Amino acid sequence: MELQLPPHEGEELSVVDMHTGGEPLRIIISGYPEVKGDTVLSKRRYVREHLDHLRRVLMFEPRGHYDMYGALMVDSELPEAHLAVLFLHNEGYSTMCGHAVIALGRFAVDYKLVKQPQSPETQVNIHCPCGLVKAFVEYSDGKTGGVRFLSVPAFAFATDVAVMVEGFGEVTVDISYGGAFYAFINAQRFGLDVTKSRTRDLVDAAAAVTKAVKSQVKLHHPTSNDLAFLYGTILTDGKDDHSADPTANICVFAEAQVDRSPTGSGVTARVALQYHKGLVQLNQIRTFQSGATGSQFTGKAVHETTCGDFKAVVVEVSGRAFYTGVSRFVQESEDELKHGFLLK
Template structure:
């Protein structure tokens, strides 16, 4: 019998999106940056992602964040994001969950009041502001990636749906942005399956018609995401609210509105002249959870107005687990795992 492999994990959620934070039991990864370590996992050791996102350990709606030592001396820790579609370089909900986990695990000492630290994502440094009250992490504010509009109100013929108007933003990945009302949706929980089917059709049609290139990163793959936008209401001076939901993979609608989806919305509102630096947008999910995006500034990069922003949300700890991986289990695929996980000692 093979010796069981073990690792430590903290399950969390932000806005309903469950992020499984791997805190220990992983062998050191090759690569002199967190981005290089992510590429190693993606290209040569994808077993951990598959293990935790599929049966018997998980479901595709979850995410995994592997905490690793930072390679940037300015950062307290690094983290690698794993989702059903692969390895995004950034995610707002995963960052909120990871920042909470490193505080709860003592990797970053938790202090009352407001504290600041830096994490290293595959996308680079991420500044974190944490608000702690009575020992509880009540809010995390993290930098969103600089976001911009690539395409504004283009039209495409989608089989079974007709002509669809969409915009495209980059906010850590390319997002198609569509008006939910134009498509007959009120963005309520009972619509979740129909939203996933509709989004899949639109994304497939866009992927078949065209590709997208980031102005500095170049080709980052086909457009993977779609964000349904509800009507925007102004609830106070400089504060807006909109129902929203994000499609990320066939059959998968995020439980939260997503941080990168919220950043994409800020970019679109700026492009359309509907928001000013300092304004905030709260996106509200199918499950009535929300993130708040703050438009902090804008700069011109060639033809693009690039929006700087932050995302604020709260993560909750769901549990602490030692996961045991038995490679004799016929439901467990250990290829791509053995080189990552530490065998039980003793």
């Protein structure tokens, strides 16, 4: 029996849900009005200023949850882009999301956003707020598989930065950019283990670091002020030297939101940081494991480049995404909670 909503008043929103390494992605298919702006970054500003209620509808309860993540497809100003995307989460709008790029790559091929898919890989050009990201989707006999993507230029912004963290005193962090800025610190500094400690304790430590860095360190990006903000903190197991063994981390971003995946943009930033320190060489593959779920991405620096005055690298990240469902959401006009709520 096909289920249909009974007669109702209110706007409808349609989505396709996926996950990459356990991290959800809600791809918005319909229900948004026109997103105005000449560039993807200006569209990001527009939805933040004029359509933020729809982010809350889809990310917050009762349709979402504290750690939901979303992707809104918009038009790109770049002729080579197959699609452009804005990233949504519990606090607002990111500039890059690797787990979403992996899912969107597969989605774009399956939903015919790429007209003539090729075997063994189909290239999908995804215009993110941080720039054009090229994804490559395994494709054979009409079926999609794993995805790898090449990042925008990634670079170490600053290393061994001392900050005063409330409740922990002075700590030393590294700051690196992989489409978004992250602070990196070994979880052992807080007496924690990224794979064994309580998630609540890891969140508290990471959130305290994020708050300290935001208040004490001024970030800048060579191409746009819209990119110059700290997205979150990544706690690591400290295993940064090249090894065939996985290295684990857990990312706490936005409003203390926990990434279930190894974090694609975080892996990008971490590889750039390891390369900057001479701990990995070009094309040395590392496996990165999520401290939350145990899921894995691989990452490697593929070639050197620049970003303004920064020496940078392009990083390749690989992973797999899976479909979890298709949904139609409604905002009934008499529902007092139709705009969503967020329990902290």
